[in-house]
Amino acid sequence: MPERNLLSSPASPREPSTPSLAVNRHPCEIRFQNLSFHVPHKGEGGLPILNGVTGVCRASKMVAVMGPSGAGKSTLLKILACNVSGGELQGTILVNGQLVHPKEFRNQSAVVWQSDVLLSSSTVKEALMTSALLKLPQTLSRSRKEERVEQILEELELQSVKNNMIGEDMDGAVSGISGGERRRVSVGIGLVTDARAIFLDEPTTGLDSDSAEQLIALLSHLAAHKHRSIVLTIHQPSSDICERFDDLILLSCGRMLYCGPWGDADSYFASAGFERPGYRSTAEHILTLCKDKEYAVPFLAGQYQKSLIDHALHRLDSQVSMGGIKRGSSIGRLSRNSSFAAEVGKVGAALARGSSLIVDIEAQAQRGAHVSYADMPQSAPPRHSVPLQSVPSQALLPDELPSTSSQLVTGDEVVTAGWYQVHVLSLRFLRSWYRCPVNLAIQGAQYIFFALLIGATYWRLGSDSAGGSFDRLASLWFVASCMVLQPGNNACTIMYSEKPLLRREISNGLYHYSSFFIAKGLVSLPFQLMFACIFTGSVYFLVGYQITVVKFFLFFALNFELLLISETLGILCAGLHRNELVGMIILATFYVPLLMFTGFIQTHTPVYLAWIKKISYVAYGYSGLVKNEFEGLHIHTTQGMEIPDPTGLIPANIENGLSVAMDAVIMLGILIGMRVVAYLQMTLAIKFHKL
Numbered sequence: 190m191p192e193r194n195l196l197s198s199p200a201s202p203r204e205p206s207t208p209s210l211a212v213n214r215h216p217c218e219i220r221f222q223n224l225s226f227h228v229p230h231k232g233e234g235g236l237p238i239l240n241g242v243t244g245v246c247r248a249s250k251m252v253a254v255m256g257p258s259g260a261g262k263s264t265l266l267k268i269l270a271c272n273v274s275g276g277e278l279q280g281t282i283l284v285n286g287q288l289v290h291p292k293e294f295r296n297q298s299a300v301v302w303q304s305d306v307l308l309s310s311s312t313v314k315e316a317l318m319t320s321a322l323l324k325l326p327q328t329l330s331r332s333r334k335e336e337r338v339e340q341i342l343e344e345l346e347l348q349s350v351k352n353n354m355i356g357e358d359m360d361g362a363v364s365g366i367s368g369g370e371r372r373r374v375s376v377g378i379g380l381v382t383d384a385r386a387i388f389l390d391e392p393t394t395g396l397d398s399d400s401a402e403q404l405i406a407l408l409s410h411l412a413a414h415k416h417r418s419i420v421l422t423i424h425q426p427s428s429d430i431c432e433r434f435d436d437l438i439l440l441s442c443g444r445m446l447y448c449g450p451w452g453d454a455d456s457y458f459a460s461a462g463f464e465r466p467g468y469r470s471t472a473e474h475i476l477t478l479c480k481d482k483e484y485a486v487p488f489l490a491g492q493y494q495k496s497l498i499d500h501a502l503h504r505l506d507s508q509v510s511m512g513g514i515k516r517g518s519s520i521g522r523l524s525r526n527s528s529f530a531a532e533v534g535k536v537g538a539a540l541a542r543g544s545s546l547i548v549d550i551e552a553q554a555q556r557g558a559h560v561s562y563a564d565m566p567q568s569a570p571p572r573h574s575v576p577l578q579s580v581p582s583q584a585l586l587p588d589e590l591p592s593t594s595s596q597l598v599t600g601d602e603v604v605t606a607g608w609y610q611v612h613v614l615s616l617r618f619l620r621s622w623y624r625c626p627v628n629l630a631i632q633g634a635q636y637i638f639f640a641l642l643i644g645a646t647y648w649r650l651g652s653d654s655a656g657g658s659f660d661r662l663a664s665l666w667f668v669a670s671c672m673v674l675q676p677g678n679n680a681c682t683i684m685y686s687e688k689p690l691l692r693r694e695i696s697n698g699l700y701h702y703s704s705f706f707i708a709k710g711l712v713s714l715p716f717q718l719m720f721a722c723i724f725t726g727s728v729y730f731l732v733g734y735q736i737t738v739v740k741f742f743l744f745f746a747l748n749f750e751l752l753l754i755s756e757t758l759g760i761l762c763a764g765l766h767r768n769e770l771v772g773m774i775i776l777a778t779f780y781v782p783l784l785m786f787t788g789f790i791q792t793h794t795p796v797y798l799a800w801i802k803k804i805s806y807v808a809y810g811y812s813g814l815v816k817n818e819f820e821g822l823h824i825h826t827t828q829g830m831e832i833p834d835p836t837g838l839i840p841a842n843i844e845n846g847l848s849v850a851m852d853a854v855i856m857l858g859i860l861i862g863m864r865v866v867a868y869l870q871m872t873l874a875i876k877f878h879k880l
């Protein structure tokens with residue numbers, strides 16, 4: 190990326206042109222101590238992903254988190270971004286020396302996940318603007334927010350494509366902006382709020398070398414000149430990219446092997462007996478070391494822990510000698526056999542509490558037994574110890590201090606009012622509808638096709654009781670089925686396609702799910718109304734049901750209710766499981782009893798299954814449609830005699846004894862109930878990280 194543009198930005202890093210937009214401009218240093226993360230596993234204690242990892246991400250620096258696949262890089266990134274779920278987390282994270290407050294920190298940081306989750310129907314500018322509108326304080330004028338977005342577009346060199354649709358990225362078949370531009374849009378969405386820390390999970394994946402270098406150059410610029418702390422995970426970076434890194438965090442098997450300046454890595458590993466051969470780059474060398482899980486990995490992990498303890502003891506000594514710590518009662522004792530992590534914690538406890546533990550540690554130190562190194566290979570000792578930049582400059586906090594808990598954002602840190610979120614999201618939903626005419630056209634065409642099919646099959650029904658009444662019942666059953674299957678399937682599929690974006694935006698605290706739910710429902714209503722009009726209008730006259738205004742209105746109303754309830758059922762099923770296939774299977778499982786227990790297919794319902802009919806909205810809808818059609822119908826016997834009471838032709842299993850209006854009212858109740866259940870169900874899914 191040409192630096193010229195970035196560097197020529199009029200705003201000085203410390204004196205931004207739009208200071209009031211800044212959420213917080215102080216550089217942020219993130220220290221993490223004794224981080225352990227376990228995921229549930231059959232065995233006791235869970236499966237360890239990270240084991241007592243300690244280090245630092247310095248302020249205004251770009252830190253590369255490297256290591257072999259499965260080392261725990263993404264997990265560490267998520268933990269530092271306070272965006273982890275599904276496991277047990279222990280340890281301490283300090284931001285600028287203060288215990289991290291996850292919600293606050295999430296508000297001040299940005300996360301860019303490995304895959305870009307962007308709304309394909311938005312333009313680049315709209316995507317950034319939505320973030321700005323929902324994430325910056327509502328009191329800020331729209332023009333100031335636009336100003337901020339323009340500034341970011343400039344910084345990210347996205348001005349030339351700002352009005353382009355983002356489009357789809359289906360396995361590389363991009364229809365819209367390029368992969369590199371998508372990545373930069375994702376970064377921009379994070380930058381809109383002037384994030385102090387930016388976490389990126391493999392930002393260069395899928396980019397060609399030029400785009401990757403441009404992106405890393407941009408991030409380096411943001412760290413150096415805009416004072417953002419950048420933490421990114423990366424695989425096999427090129428030498429040009431490596432030159433841009435300030436610091437390196439090297440993980441293997443969930444353990445920390447190195448945390449310090451990138452430029453010191455070679456000498457550190459050389460001092461530990463692992464000199465870099467001239468033909469290998471630093472990145473290649475360290476990744477090669479990580480592969481040696483028998484020797485190099487445990488050795489370097491032990492070496493790293495030792496340097497932490499040495500540093501802590503050194504600080505301890507200097508505090509004692511300076512008289513800052515009183516010799517007092519003992520509360521603990523360093524043990525020869527306990528793990529390094531525990532020792533580090535104990536030393537930290539002593540430092541954190543000031544006086545109490547000091548005497549014992551010192552006594553141990555005088556006996557030359559600071560810590561036990563029994564769990565690290567004794568051969569090939571380091572020639573000399575390289576002090577790591579990462580070694581905490583202040584007291585390490587002990588394990589028993591309140592640990593950060595594993596949690597996912599649930600939108601608690603949303604800054605705008607609910608009505609405002611609904612407003613912004615409604616406009617976005619509306620744009621999605623009209624920007625994707627194909628979706629609109631396909632759904633419309635589907636309804637027209639089914640209407641024509643039913644119309645052609647039951648074209649102008651006869652009026653003799655033998656054929657006419659059965660065909661009437663059958664055609665109405667197919668009409669009801671169309672109003673169940675199609676909206677349910679469409680809603681379920683659409684909800685699954687919206688979920689990644691919903692997940693990202695909720696976890697970034699853009700809005701509450703209630704706003705999404707209301708906006709989605711409000712905007713889709715007129716479109717569903719249109720589909721219902723097209724379908725019922727076509728099928729009604731093609732089949733030749735009774736032509737009266739009231740009957741047509743009731744026919745339309747019952748079908749519209751069926752459509753809305755089925756849409757809700759689809760959304761409900763999409764919330765039941767993360768996997769789309771499972772969601773669709775659950776939905777299909779609902780369809781069978783719903784369509785079976787309408788009374789059309791069976792002549793009687795077994796007593797023990799009668800409850801299904803009582804709660805089936807399709808049974809009420811179908812019964813209402815049938816009664817609406819048969820009441821007042823002029824129908825003749827095969828001999829030409831008019832049947833005085835055509836409702837007598839309605840099979841007993843369809844007749845539920847209610848008026849058509851009452852069927853409609855009950856369905857309205859079911860609709861409201863199901864909407865509430867769908868909302869609560871998705872809210873719980875978000876709360877329990879199952880979205």
Ligand SMILES: Nc1ncnc2c1ncn2[C@@H]1O[C@H](COP(=O)(O)OP(=O)(O)OP(=O)(O)O)[C@@H](O)[C@H]1O
Nearest residue numbers: 228236238256257258259260261262263264265275
């Ligand atoms: N929820 C989980 N359940 C089971 N195992 C998990 C879970 N989360 C992570 N792991 C395992 O933990 C290890 C570290 O995962 P992580 O994604 O952090 O690795 P990584 O270093 O980012 O790997 P990669 O470079 O391949 O993305 C992996 O072996 C992974 O399979």
